[in-house]
Amino acid sequence: MTTSLTNVPDTQGRFGEFGGAYVPETLVAALAQLDSAYQTAMADPEFDREFNRLLTEYVGRPTPLHIANRLTKHAANKSASGKAATIWLKREDLAHTGAHKINNTLGQALLTQRMGKQRVIAETGAGQHGVATATACAHLGLSCEVYMGSEDVRRQRLNVVRMELLGAKVNRVDSGSRTLKDATNEAMRDWMGSVETTHYILGSVVGPSPFPRIVRDFQSCIGREAREQFLAATGKLPDTIVACVGGGSNAAGMFYPFIDDVSVKLVGVEAGGSGPALGQHAAPLCEGSPGVLHGSRSYVLQDSDGQTADVHSCSAGLDYPGVGPEHSYWKDTGRAQYTSVTDAEALDAFSITARCEGIIPALESAHALAHAIALAGEMNENEHLVVNLSGRGDKDVDEAARLLAE
């Protein structure tokens, strides 16, 4: 690789042919304002200090990185060679609210204050981003409304209770498929009429420019810490990094600080669901093709007329028909590889990680763990593989119990 892949996006929000800002005119001024507030904040050491203070004192960063001994042994036992690479876990499940989502919501809540806005809106699928947004807003004294599909409200009732406890208003969305993409539509519609007083805290590295870049940057603390921690522990860099990809924010935050370390193999794991047919999975990078959804050009799952396809995953956080444009860029440049694991494989890894390590992972993170266990068994014994354990699985125990009983 002769040029750095980290020097993206360009001024139009493009990551190669991906990204951009395909939004109604009403939102253009708001996105420009956000971009300008972000540039100013980045140039201001006070912003960095305040953000880092919150990450340290309030979120509990840095999160640990440690070897998963018994998971490594399990991988070796499953392997044809009887050997496996050492598996390490980056413990984002230990961040406040139980997932990496809080890194981004605090950063954007600070930007909201800088823009002089008092009201925040957000979309949520499983409810993790909604809870993280409600948390950041409660902590910083902002009013918060979260859009959530009525199907997800039913599936993730506990997170609705959490958001309401945190003082947020949860708006149920009954349009379309009543899931994450429809909640995103409603949040964008709200924002079009409320941009002057309201900031939209988008939860992943998706959407129109400048969101993919802002979310990636706020999540990059994950990869920066992991890199330093691994270097301090071993004196070298890991051989492979594995992270799950829905919209792709935990993976982008983990991968980005390693992009120029070309010896480090980066692997994103999508939701393979129940099968490879359109509608059975949520794997746009593996099974989709480039198109426009929710304001940016990226790999998407659409039918031949450009209508958004139905998606399925046992993990509500991965159940999304699009993916961040930078992942599409990394896929097409070959810098990262993308694969998928099925619901059944993820569920298996969910149970194994609980029993081997005493960690109940989120079903999202269980996708990364499933692939990591298989991949470690194909690697050399003296190699090292880091998994981003993006969230804890307490939210998933009802769903997992139901699926494991089937």
Place this chain on the structure above:
Amino acid sequence: MNRIDQIFESAKTDGRKLLMPFVCGGRPSLDALPPMLVGLEQSGASIVEIGFPFSDPIADGPVIAAAMHQALLDGVTPTGLFEAIAKARSQLDLGIIAMVSMSIVGRMGLERFIADAKAAGIDGLIVPDSPQEESDDLAAAAREAGLTLTLLVAPTTTGERLERIVRACTGFVYLMARMGITGESSCPPEVQSRVEQIRAISDLPIACGFGISTPEHIASVTSSADAAIVGSALVRRVENAINNGEDATAEAIRFTEELAGGLSASC
């Protein structure tokens, strides 16, 4: 000369203002589209915007979004719409604008979408989720095919950006009467100062939409703008008629006639 340009030019010569209804393509059915277009023309519409149903229409309010959702459930496709429009074209003088998401245009391929639209007898395009910065290819392909491409001007669009947008438009400029998504309003929007701003930089006709729901609103906006666009108020009546088992086409025609009454009031 493109039909849209001709329509505005002859209206200007005669001192007339124009009514531009928006219909959701495929509601109540594709078969109903040709007779509906003929009826709309007879009841006072000069240009009709046909919305191509899309699964995620973020710029549209609940009324149009629900109509689009239902059309998709009924199996309405861009190809089906092109065929229905082609059937109607020879019976019509009115201008036809396709209002379509970039997701649909991008999936079909820009060249093919524009070629098929032109072959069907469509005169111009509005791609509401493609702002000026993303519209260079679209504008070039539309110009090549002789179709107009209209971009939207929002209440927040100002200064140098307003000029860039207006310069990139062909056919007419779409002035949003208010912020937010498509939908009805109770009070008539105030657009005169915005119209004057655009007139100062362009000779293109100005059509005003968003929140325009009654003949009184039409009278108000067309006292300065050249045309009024009515979407949700009409779509709601069509959907109500469908739900009540009534003749939706007849209802669309009746309401368009009522709206057209607002035009004469402004003259």
